[in-house]
Amino acid sequence: MKLRDKVAIVTGAGRGIGKAIVVAFAREGADVVVADIDAQSAKETANELRTMRCEALPIKADVSDSTEVIEMVETAIKVFKKIDILVNNAGIFSSVSLDSMTEDEWDRVMNVNLKGAFLCSQAAMKYMKKQRSGKIVNIGSLAAEVGGIFAGANYAASKAGVICLTKSLAKQLAPYGINVNAVAPGVIETDMTKNWPKEVKESLLKQIPLNRFGTPEEVAETVVFLVSDGANYITGATIDVNGGIRMD
Ligand code: NAD
Numbered sequence: 381m382k383l384r385d386k387v388a389i390v391t392g393a394g395r396g397i398g399k400a401i402v403v404a405f406a407r408e409g410a411d412v413v414v415a416d417i418d419a420q421s422a423k424e425t426a427n428e429l430r431t432m433r434c435e436a437l438p439i440k441a442d443v444s445d446s447t448e449v450i451e452m453v454e455t456a457i458k459v460f461k462k463i464d465i466l467v468n469n470a471g472i473f474s475s476v477s478l479d480s481m482t483e484d485e486w487d488r489v490m491n492v493n494l495k496g497a498f499l500c501s502q503a504a505m506k507y508m509k510k511q512r513s514g515k516i517v518n519i520g521s522l523a524a525e526v527g528g529i530f531a532g533a534n535y536a537a538s539k540a541g542v543i544c545l546t547k548s549l550a551k552q553l554a555p556y557g558i559n560v561n562a563v564a565p566g567v568i569e570t571d572m573t574k575n576w577p578k579e580v581k582e583s584l585l586k587q588i589p590l591n592r593f594g595t596p597e598e599v600a601e602t603v604v605f606l607v608s609d610g611a612n613y614i615t616g617a618t619i620d621v622n623g624g625i626r627m628d
Contacts, residue, residue, distance in 0.1 A: 381409035382608040387460040389413040389452070391443050391500055392470030394421025396570035397519065400596035401467055404604050406434035410465065413456045415441045417470070435460070443470045443496030453503040462511060465607045466504040468497035468518045468542070473572050474532040486534045493538035494545065501549055505558065514558040515607040518546045519599075522566045522622050530580045539564075543618050550616030559615040561606045566622025568594045589624035 388405050392398040394416035402412045406429045414429065416422040419440035429436035437459055441452040456463055474489045497518050508514030523531040524539035543562050550560040567573055567584055573593070585591065599621050605611055606619065620626065 381407075382604060382610070383465075384409035386410040386464040386607075387412075387456070387462050388465035388467065388607070389415060389456055389463055389500070389504060390467040390469055391415045391441070391496065392417075394418050394425050396572060397565065397568060397596040397599045398467070398469040399425050400600035401469060401603050402429060402436070403432075404597070404600040405465075405607075406432045406436070408604060408608075411435035411460055412437070413452070413460075414438045415443075415452055415470070417442045443468075443500055444491040446499050449496075449499040449503050453500075453507070457507060463504050463507050464511075464514060466500060466508075466514070466516045467603060467607075468500050468516070470496055471519060471521075471539075471572075474535045475528075475530055475576075476532045476534070478533050481532065481534060485532075489532070489534040490538050490541075493535070494541040497542050497545055501545070501560075505549070505553060508558050509553070509556045512557045514553070514556075515611075516546075516549060516553075516558065516560040517603050517606050518542050518560070518562045520546070520562040520564040520618060522564055522620070522626060525564060525618075525620075526626055529584065530576060546618065547616045554615055559606075559611065561611070561614060561616065562618040563599060563602050563606070564618050564620050564622065565599050566594060566620070566625045568596060568599055568621075570596055584625070587625050588622075592623065594621060594623060 422438035426438035528536035
């Protein structure tokens with residue numbers, strides 16, 4: 381088991397990619413804080429993890445609210461005494477065109493996707509710095525690299541911010557033995573993408589060399605690697621999990 385005795389906080393872990401990440405962490409022996417704005421899904425996911433003999437703590441937390449984020453981290457410390465891993469996964473999507481984008485819609489997405497990753501990292505890194513160890517993984521997006529295809533400019537820009545936040549954190553936290561990396565998923569089959577228009581999905585599929593969309597589990601496997609000892613010399617990197625739709 382790659383994560384035995386490790387304690388992880390994963391945001392947006394009630395469903396989708398976040399849920400696949402906590403399941404993979406539990407399988408590798410970690411104890412996890414299942415954080416989500418949706419208390420019910422956090423509770424249900426934590427219950428599933430307990431059947432895997434994982435210490436799982438559900439916490440209702442909105443990552444865009446600094447008070448709730450600080451409470452989430454303090455509760456995790458009270459229960460588990462340390463934080464080894466933080467995954468900033470919570471995110472929301474938008475496909476509003478720039479013509480009709482309101483200031484509120486811009487802020488809504490920025491506040492969760494970018495400010496949320498900043499707030500959670502700031503709260504957790506305080507403890508990681510004291511421990512002089514830690515791993516942070518931010519979930520970016522293909523949209524950050526190519527601009528919104530179907531995604532709105534607010535979503536793409538928020539995720540580009542997440543990639544840059546990753547590099548800044550990686551530089552600032554390297555002296556403390558903390559690695560910070562990002563994963564950039566392409567199109568992954570979750571609730572976020574399930575209602576995308578058929579023609580959008582068909583057109584995207586034609587551009588994917590592996591000829592299919594990805595699964596949450598395939599993103600989770602990459603995150604497991606990045607938080608494991610096998611990735612100790614990787615920091616500031618963004619790993620694409622996109623079926624080859626964009627290659628560097
Ligand atoms: P999802 O909508 O299935 O799940 C997102 C989870 O985040 C939900 O459980 C939701 O309740 C939670 N959440 C939403 N707002 C929150 C908040 N303010 N505070 C805490 N939790 C909150 O989405 P997903 O597809 O699993 O996406 C997970 C991450 O992956 C997101 O950051 C998303 O932008 C990113 N991503 C997804 C895809 C994709 O194709 N699905 C592609 C690239 C990147």
